[in-house]
Amino acid sequence: MTSLKKRILDRVSADLMEIETAISQNLNPHFELVSRVARHILFSGGKRLRPLLMLLSARICGYAKPDAVAFSAIFEYLHAATLLHDDLVDGAVLRRGQTAAHHLWGSPTAVLTGDFLLARSLSLAARTERPRIIHTIAGITEAMSQGEIHQLALKGNPEITEADYMEVIHRKTAVLFEGACRSGALLADAPEDAVSALGRYGNDLGLAFQMADDLLDYTSDTRVLGKTVGADLKEGKLTLPIIYALANTENEKNTFIRRMLGRTDFSVQDFENLIEILHESGGIDYTLKRAKDLVESAKKAVYRFPESPTRHLLTDIADYALARKL
Amino acid sequence: MTSLKKRILDRVSADLMEIETAISQNLNPHFELVSRVARHILFSGGKRLRPLLMLLSARICGYAKPDAVAFSAIFEYLHAATLLHDDLVDGAVLRRGQTAAHHLWGSPTAVLTGDFLLARSLSLAARTERPRIIHTIAGITEAMSQGEIHQLALKGNPEITEADYMEVIHRKTAVLFEGACRSGALLADAPEDAVSALGRYGNDLGLAFQMADDLLDYTSDTRVLGKTVGADLKEGKLTLPIIYALANTENEKNTFIRRMLGRTDFSVQDFENLIEILHESGGIDYTLKRAKDLVESAKKAVYRFPESPTRHLLTDIADYALARKL
Secondary structure, eight states: OOHHHHHHHHHHHHHHHHHHHHHHHTTOOSSHHHHHHHHHHHTSSOOOHHHHHHHHHHHHTTOOOTHHHHHHHHHHHHHHHHHHHHHHHHTOSEETTEEOHHHHHOHHHHHHHHHHHHHHHHHHHHHTTOHHHHHHHHHHHHHHHHHHHHHHHTTTOTTOOHHHHHHHHIIIIIHHHHHHHHHHHHHTTOOHHHHHHHHHHHHHHHHHHHHHHHHHTTTOOHHHHSSOTTHHHHTTOOOHHHHHHHHTOOHHHHHHHHHHTTOSOOOHHHHHHHHHHHHHTTHHHHHHHHHHHHHHHHHHHHTTSOOOHHHHHHHHHHHHHHHSOO | OOHHHHHHHHHHHHHHHHHHHHHHHTTOOSSHHHHHHHHHHHTSSOOOHHHHHHHHHHHHTTOOOTHHHHHHHHHHHHHHHHHHHHHHHHTOSEETTEEOHHHHHOHHHHHHHHHHHHHHHHHHHHHTTOHHHHHHHHHHHHHHHHHHHHHHHTTTOTTOOHHHHHHHHIIIIIHHHHHHHHHHHHHTTOOHHHHHHHHHHHHHHHHHHHHHHHHHTTTOOHHHHSSOTTHHHHTTOOOHHHHHHHHTOOHHHHHHHHHHTTOSOOOHHHHHHHHHHHHHTTHHHHHHHHHHHHHHHHHHHHTTSOOOHHHHHHHHHHHHHHHSOO
16 A cells, blocks of 8 residues: 555544445435345445545535434435446446456346436435535436446547547446535535635646556556556557647557457557657657646645645645556 | 226316417527427427316415416426436436437437426426425425436336335426426415325326326337337336236246347237236236226325315216226
8 A cells, every 4th residue: 555545544533444344335226126226336345535535625615403414314325326327328247356246236226226326316415405505416327428428439439539538437437426525515615716625626636646547558557447447448548648649659550559440359569569659759758748737737726725634634635646656 | 099088178178278379488598409309309299188287276275366386397398308318317218209300410419408398387386486395396306316216226227126116207208297296385375285185186197097008008109108118118217017927827828928028129920929927916906906096095185175067077087097998
């Protein structure tokens, strides 16, 4: 474990335990099967980052009531629902090193359990009785489904631009981070500029996280990643390192990248050659640079709050986005 | 067209036109593909019964503001979302006589467009800024997903009881009818007993509709039904006529029914023999009787309102549940 990760975990362990309990207690399904499938995805080593961000956002705005923890489960349910549907959409076999739910129980059960978790998160949202929080949460689901559809429509298309990529990861990832942070501030009845600042923090952090995640596909191995190496490429998911390299290589190298797109049968050697081109062309560095800028922007957003242990935590979490096994 | 159907349609044609516009205008997707898939399912000959019930429920409680029409689209979006996911879950090929969306665009797009419609309905619900309406709508989605999972878990199981069946159709169908009617009353700020009465009306009507729909599988042909004859049986979906017949036949006939369960390759002759057994054993009549009782109960629920054209419409719609091509 990196020391940054340990430093963060030491300070949030009590919160994480409460979040864990809230996720378990608010699930409340009528059927054993729903419970089993939902628990498989919910309790398979998620970081609980989204609920934690909501809690910390409420706290930095001075909110200390215990209902914040129950509401924080909303963001883990939403996250789990989209994982269930996305793994199905992507035909993924592994999720966090375990067999994906749709492989264990079949697509129908995975679709319906995802629907249940989506509905559960909205029921919890309704319990806040805060129209703006409910709006935010309904908006997250709309954005995420559209982000995934956009990604699907762009699958394997070498003409994808950086702007397309940013739009996709904004919708499919950043909107949920942004919504979690905003909802914390809204729960605290924070002033408008605090709501915006935390929304900005969440958005930029979410973008940086997704970029780091996309980089991992070209810098990590299966054991660390918990999924197949080169999985994004095999699924035709073109992320920033590839998009940049496509725009900044010529001749053989460009042709080589294009040939690799959407192939599912490439050799380890082919994949290593690709990674070398991603480095040479600047695709890896460029992605890292963009992610770093976003982390700085996220940190800057919370500097409007006075210094406090919670603010330190939020900035450490932002740094952690890029400190994962890259 | 039956004269009852015509009599109903004559009185609601203006409402239906407004509902049609609301469904189209509130869809608001960012992507052409989402729009295309959503429109395929939304504009393929749906009866708009659920939005209509919401409108009429608001009206019988004295509500006349135009926003009721916009909110009524919620119930068609919810309905369409579950159709998209259920057709996928059931592996259905046809929907209302047209190729099912997952066959035209693939499962991923069907899953994600369903998610979008679900999210859209909840965004619209949030716009009512009425916590009880939002609760009701989130609850509908939870119940529907669980009803489908329950149905899936019972697939092909000859031990299914009438109570199981009633629980499944309550969740997967009646809760949406009930929620549409309740939401209309809630929008009108109607007194509690009016909300309950309309909820009861919707619930009983929904159950009767589903029973009638399940009967159609054994009394209709493909052209009328817009789906494959014997589709429920082929999917292992055991409905009341079968459940009753299983409990009320012995020896060869009982064995014959059990042999038919879950088979996908039965001949027309086999299917006709099955239908004969369903008649002989009383399975058809019993289902019809139960549905009729529910229609009467639905009508009784709205008799608490003074006589009016809207009340007439609601009771006519209840009668229509059983007047469809049976």
